[in-house]
Amino acid sequence: MKIPSVTCGTHGEQPQTFVCAHIIESLKTDKPKGFWWSRGEDGVWDAVCDACNNLSQEAFEALGPNNIGIVCLGCFEDAAALNEIELE
């Protein structure tokens, strides 16, 4: 199984991960907003912030695709570290 890669300006070519728009924002502002991660069967990491994690699946999906963005695994780890979350 190969995870599609993205090229990041900071980290170079890395596996892609999916995070909510608020986590992407927190990477820019350095302000933690929560980090609830999971890893799919395909090995792809994803994470959402506290606010998104508190939404029902329905409410979350209603936010649409604009609420989810792709970041590289390096940025994903940076966001986790910002929230003092350790990835397994």
Ligand SMILES: [Zn+2]
């Ligand atoms: Zn969010």
Ligand SMILES: [Zn+2]
């Ligand atoms: Zn990156």
